[in-house]
Amino acid sequence: MSLSIDDVQRIAKLARIRVNEAEAAGYQTQLNGIFGLIEAMQAVDTTGVEPMSHAQDLSQRLRADAVTEPDRRQAFQAVAPQTEDGLYLVPKVIE
Amino acid sequence: MQWETVIGLEVHTQLTTQSKIFSGASIAFGAAPNTQACQVDIALPGVLPVLNKGAVERAIRFGLAIGAKLNRTNVFARKNYFYPDLPKGYQISQYELPIVEGGHLSIQVGDAEKTIRITRAHLEEDAGKSLHEDFHGMTGIDLNRAGTPLLEIVSEPDMRSAKEAVAYARALHTLVTWIGICDGNMQEGSFRVDANVSVRPVGQKEFGTRREIKNLNSFRFLEQAIDYEVRWQIERIEDGHKIQQATVLFNPDTGETRAMRSKEDAHDYRYFPDPDLLPVKLDEAWIEQVKAGLPELPEQKQARYRERFGLSAYDAGTLTASRAMAEYFEAVLAALPARGENAKLAANWIMGDLSAALNKAELDIAANRIPAKQLAGLLARIQDGTLSGKLAKQVFEAMWNEGGEADAIIEAKGLKQVSDAGAIEPLIDEVLAANPKSVEEFRSGKEKAFNALVGQVMKASKGKANPAQVNELLRKKLG
Numbered sequence: 001m002s003l004s005i006d007d008v009q010r011i012a013k014l015a016r017i018r019v020n021e022a023e024a025a026g027y028q029t030q031l032n033g034i035f036g037l038i039e040a041m042q043a044v045d046t047t048g049v050e051p052m053s054h055a056q057d058l059s060q061r062l063r064a065d066a067v068t069e070p071d072r073r074q075a076f077q078a079v080a081p082q083t084e085d086g087l088y089l090v091p092k093v094i095e
Numbered sequence: 096m097q098w099e100t101v102i103g104l105e106v107h108t109q110l111t112t113q114s115k116i117f118s119g120a121s122i123a124f125g126a127a128p129n130t131q132a133c134q135v136d137i138a139l140p141g142v143l144p145v146l147n148k149g150a151v152e153r154a155i156r157f158g159l160a161i162g163a164k165l166n167r168t169n170v171f172a173r174k175n176y177f178y179p180d181l182p183k184g185y186q187i188s189q190y191e192l193p194i195v196e197g198g199h200l201s202i203q204v205g206d207a208e209k210t211i212r213i214t215r216a217h218l219e220e221d222a223g224k225s226l227h228e229d230f231h232g233m234t235g236i237d238l239n240r241a242g243t244p245l246l247e248i249v250s251e252p253d254m255r256s257a258k259e260a261v262a263y264a265r266a267l268h269t270l271v272t273w274i275g276i277c278d279g280n281m282q283e284g285s286f287r288v289d290a291n292v293s294v295r296p297v298g299q300k301e302f303g304t305r306r307e308i309k310n311l312n313s314f315r316f317l318e319q320a321i322d323y324e325v326r327w328q329i330e331r332i333e334d335g336h337k338i339q340q341a342t343v344l345f346n347p348d349t350g351e352t353r354a355m356r357s358k359e360d361a362h363d364y365r366y367f368p369d370p371d372l373l374p375v376k377l378d379e380a381w382i383e384q385v386k387a388g389l390p391e392l393p394e395q396k397q398a399r400y401r402e403r404f405g406l407s408a409y410d411a412g413t414l415t416a417s418r419a420m421a422e423y424f425e426a427v428l429a430a431l432p433a434r435g436e437n438a439k440l441a442a443n444w445i446m447g448d449l450s451a452a453l454n455k456a457e458l459d460i461a462a463n464r465i466p467a468k469q470l471a472g473l474l475a476r477i478q479d480g481t482l483s484g485k486l487a488k489q490v491f492e493a494m495w496n497e498g499g500e501a502d503a504i505i506e507a508k509g510l511k512q513v514s515d516a517g518a519i520e521p522l523i524d525e526v527l528a529a530n531p532k533s534v535e536e537f538r539s540g541k542e543k544a545f546n547a548l549v550g551q552v553m554k555a556s557k558g559k560a561n562p563a564q565v566n567e568l569l570r571k572k573l574g
Binding site: 014015016053054055056058059060061062063064065066067068069071072073076077082084085086087088089090091092093 | 151
């Protein structure tokens with residue numbers, strides 16, 4: 001499998017990353033390199049090996065259901081670009 | 096052409112935890128914007144999610160209640176999409192290994208019973224809220240809801256009409272509130288329904304192309320939206336068009352569904368296991384402990400009411416429409432002697448006069464004015480013959496309007512049924528003396544004349560004489 005320039009642009013768009021033509025060509029080469037590695041790995045016989053969902057062989061620790069976080073809105077909003085009536089303001093998203 | 100409707104539902108139930116699924120912020124409804132959004136919920140760099148045990152426990156409870164398989168190892172995944180009320184840029188959900196797989200729920204439509212299969216139920220976090228009105232062309236973001244624990248319950252496409260879809264949604268609503276994992280408050284968005292709807296010619300095996308109606312927050316809207324959508328799809332196809340897969344919204348004001356403007360990449364979520372969260376393991380001891388804490392479930396109660404009390408499927412279904420209803424019914428029974436025989440009487444009063452009064456006052460059974468013990472007191476007076484059916488209704492009305500115990504009401508209003516032969520006999524003598532013609536007719540074999548005489552005696556007693564006793568004494572006198 002190899003990625004086209006259009007694939008790279010589409011991935012960039014989904015990730016909301018602006019990529020110019022020169023950069024896209026660079027990413028295309030790098031990403032295709034990664035796909036090459038994956039292809040090589042797929043040659044390994046994995047019969048009987050359970051798929052792994054995490055690199056560490058541990059299980060998730062659980063937290064007791066309790067409210068432990070105080071309201072820190074003021075501190076958080078002090079570094080936000082724009083707020084009003086307690087809301088974070090962002091460029092309009094509805095079309 | 097005859098068309099068949101195919102419906103599957105996806106229901107988002109908000110879980111009844113205190114705190115969020117991955118942080119210790121509160122999920123209480125109605126707080127001022129962003130006062131319940133901590134560093135994890137607003138996705139500050141470097142924060143890590145820590146899974147709430149209470150959310151996992153509720154998912155286990157649900158899985159056990161629908162007879163599902165619980166995945167002893169289940170995995171959280173990232174569902175990637177861009178929207179400002181999702182500050183991480185992805186929603187933590189479950190994809191390939193959800194916590195609950197399979198299971199089923201029985202529904203009743205008219206006299207027919209049907210089993211709806213459940214595909215899966217997975218844990219995920221809710222997003223925040225976007226407010227589009229009047230912020231100088233900007234959008235306001237409230238992240239209080241971000242990170243609220245949800246269990247998304249996905250059914251198989253097993254429903255064939257809007258009525259069946261509503262019956263399933265109601266049965267699911269009853270179950271999740273019954274086992275206490277969701278408060279069921281649809282106005283506050285605690286129980287939100289998405290309906291996948293398609294049509295196909297009757298007899299065709301393959302499904303038609305489906306459209307998904309999003310975010311229905313009442314059973315009435317669910318039914319209206321599906322009915323409209325089905326008519327629309329059939330018309331489109333009959334006019335020679337093809338149905339395009341789409342997400343649509345229902346407008347309650349017009350009763351119509353309308354396609355949302357779809358972005359080309361909207362459904363490319365690029366799921367992958369979340370490296371911030373390890374696989375969740377459920378151990379047997381925990382599952383057993385949750386199982387032991389489950390209450391008797393609606394389906395089990397229905398079976399018991401039918402077998403042990405001889406109630407009809409309809410009665411058993413109505414009495415288990417909510418846990419509060421079933422508990423009330425059982426409390427009334429417990430307060431009456433010889434429980435088995437009283438079940439039908441109690442069921443009739445609860446489903447009849449009491450439900451009518453509750454409906455009229457727009458009250459839920461949980462806000463019922465008549466405590467179970469008081470209703471039992473009234474029923475006991477019917478059983479021991481103190482009250483006729485007619486008098487009992489008067490006592491009930493007084494009890495509903497003014498409160499008080501049945502005995503006190505009977506006493507105060509003089510509603511006691513007269514079962515004293517010494518009091519009834521003089522009335523009978525009077526009636527017989529005044530109606531020689533009826534007596535004559537009865538003696539010549541006319542049974543109708545007897546009923547007329549009973550009626551006269553009842554009238555003379557102002558409705559208070561025990562009808563059975565009047566019958567008996569009258570026959571004795573005439574015989």
